[in-house]
Amino acid sequence: MSLDFQTxxxxxxxxxxxxxxxxxxxxxxxxxxxxxxxxxxAKGVPDFLLPKISRIPFGKGIAGAAAERREPVELCNLQEDLGDVARPDARQTQVSGSLAVPVFAPDGERVLGTLGVGMHAPHDFSADEKARLAAIATQVGAVWSAN
Structure with missing residues (x-):
């Protein structure tokens, strides 16, 4: 899948x-x-949680773990299992299935950020879905590097 971030x-x-x-x-x-x-x-995140996700250290929460580990981080049901990455406040998003991937610079070395998605229903993201989101994150990294 390719979205046109250049335009x-x-x-x-x-x-x-x-x-x-x-x-x-x-x-x-x-x-x-x-x-x-x-x-x-952010889209769909309750306003009262925005201050908590406005600045995240690498290694904290799902996005921070994806940045630190340099790989996709997924939780099938955030409402039941925080895994070893999500913080208890994450349940207040009402999200169950969540996935965050790192955004890399075109050289594939530097982490420029993270891209995360979530759905209200529990969901196991497939290898294809993880690869698709990572490919989109690569496009974002290319645009960010060009600016």
Missing amino acids: SPDPAAWLDDVLAAFNCQTGTLHKADGGFLDLVV
Whole structure:
């Protein structure tokens, strides 16, 4: 799957397209700043949680774990199992199935941020879905690197 991030400079529009493509109700896009992830845009996340996800250290939460591990991080049912990555406040999103992937620079070395999606129903993301979201994150990384 390829979304055209080159034609629109609007990360909110990017995230809308990603959510539609994955049939998800929530999503976040974070940009790396040192060892932290700064929120660029969020969709479907309750307003009272935005301060908690506006700046996330690498290694904390699902997005932080994806950035630190440099690989997709998934939870099938966040409402029942926080795994070893999600924080208890994450349940307040009302999301069950969630997936976050790192956004890499074109060199494939530097983590530029993370892209995360979530749905209200429990969901095991397939290897294909993880690969598709990672491919989209690669497109985001290319745009960010060009700017």
